[in-house]
Amino acid sequence: MAAAEEGGRAKASAAEYQGALGSLSVNAPLPDVLARGLEELRAAEEAGDLRETARCGLAVAEAYRRLGRTAEADRAWKASYRAARAANHAGAMAWALWSGGTLARQRGAFRLAYRLLRLAAEWGEQGGDVVVRGYSLAGLAETGRIQGDYAAVEELHEQLLAEARRRGEARHTVWALEGIAQMHRNNGAYDRALTLFEEAAGIAERAEDMRGWAWALRGMADVVSVRDGKVEYALSLLSRAEDACTAMNLRGALAFNHKMRGNVLYRAGRYEEAREWYARALKEFGDMTEPRGTALSRLGLTKTLARLGRGSAQTEADLVELRGLLAGIGLRHAREMVEKAAAELGVGPLPEERGRAGAAGFSASRAEALAVADVAGLR
Template sequence: MYGKAFAPEYQGALTTLSVNSSLTDVLAAGTEQLKAAEQAGQPGEAARSGLAVAEAHRRLGRVEEADQAWKASYRAARKAGDTAAMAWALWSGGTLARQRGAFALARRLLELAAELGEQGGDIVVRGYSLAGLAETGRIQGDYEAVGRLHEQLLAEARRRGEARHTVWALEGIAQMHRNTGGYDTAYDLFEEAAGIAEEANDHRGHAWALRGLADVVSVRDGDTERALTWLSEAEKTCRTMKLSSALAYNHKMRGNVLYRAGRYAEARALYEQSLAEFRAMREPRGEALSRLGLAKSLARLGRDRAETAAELADLATTLDRIGLKHAREMVARAHEELGLAGASGTRAATYADAGAGTPADGADSPAEVAR
């Protein structure tokens, strides 16, 4: 039913690259081809090789380099009069903006990318851009607004037999079910995604699906060892492919699993590790979620209650600024879980009423669209 996964963002002379190519290899090949295209005066090829460079930098967590690369790709595409290539550059820029927590900018860029993709007759970039918009809304907790779009994109991907995009959509829908307490449905969807990804040789999609399965069996079944085994398998893929962001989220999820198991010292070490990783790549959402886990772990290990309350208050402000609805609710639940409601009961109640859905403790979602 599904063909082998491919990476449509590797274009022009780089179409021979695999979806599973190491990002350092992609960056090296893309940079070499970009220089050659610029020297040959081929702006169209420069735009498409520059897209691979931008995506490699983004997934490696090199924010400034990724920002420069997607903009250069867009300029080259505009010079070449290549509307589809302009759309791909905007998709990359919108995805980077979401990764950096700039959700309003992400939506603007992805909306424009979808429009240009349609104008340029490239249904793939249109689909990826709509998927980016769906994921942006999902990350912010607007499940009702983007749920139907996820389902629509899943149906389109199934119809085309596009494994990679089918896996993405299944994982996104699964995450929404998981965050609203539908653990059995979430498990089934993550399991289907893992199976399709494995059959299609999509290592990245498979790693994200394993992470989702680990989360569900941890929170639903209390099966710590099975969760850690899946996370270890996924981590191998992240390291092999140099997936910096995915690796940091893997470490944060490992912290979640250990915290739920009452292994607070081990959880603290993992949260500290993921926090450092997210800060290095300047990813505010992952940083805030790691800080939340770390604050809870430290509280369990005897940290002063006033210090914990102050940390949670600062986190609530940060999450408000980023615009993560369901994450704000996690702060409110942390107050209750740690017995701090008396110290900041009004604040906690305010955050508890603020967002859509009621995700369970430690919930979050993949940071990358079309990973």
């Protein structure tokens, strides 16, 4: 209990902001982080300081990623890795690989994410950097959770939670609590999920971790909506979380917040409003090239349009296409999600799609396989 209380009192820190950027707050607005990071990166490059170049490049990569500028984030983490490798610094190499793996997961490239995050954990251990090793293991756990492989990652989540509490790392305590809560929510254990989301929100607020706090409020809103039908309370939680996301310019978190608002309104039968929020989230995810959020927003929008009178043939066709897209991304529970939607809308069982989904899945898989091969020499 004492370790848990200590973790709850600790202030959150941004371990990915290092070197000249080490004084930046975890809540610093991302445009400010990017501007400062680019300035310090140029100075480090001019000074020929490879380790500082890697550190500043990491902050730049993370700012780009969280702003949804994925192509620039991809270039930045690779440049950070090259500088770290030239400096022969295992810890800095691990941090760059962690950033690349996190970006890969965000883009729906799960095989690549696993590859990079495993390498990051290995280099972190080799370099004696327990923090980046922990971040990398957490990334592996989150990747498995997002894919729906709970059996494989539940124990790892619990292990990482215990380690975070023991070390008093508030930010990672919050992350682990939210991950475990999400698995309970998806398995229908709403009471346990809400308790964990509330604990995460409390720790994040005391630690001044506004990003973790916003995600916890989103989780709370989801549970009170689906379990209790408390629409206005859920919407108020989402509004508070949205303010935090907007202040920091967390584009991905904001888009997921808007999609959840669509979910809450859909459950309440407020379909016109839900359609607006799903459409907004769809555009936001599309602008960031975030395939998972894009597909999930499309699923919500398809269900909403069906409720507003769209024909069953078009609804069925959209659901079949979405089933293929979600499966191609690598979400193992995709078929169950879409079949459940089809049954709910009275258009199931869905026919098997011939040709198009398979071809798309093959193309995506082949592209990712090539990307994995491209990083195979990073050891």
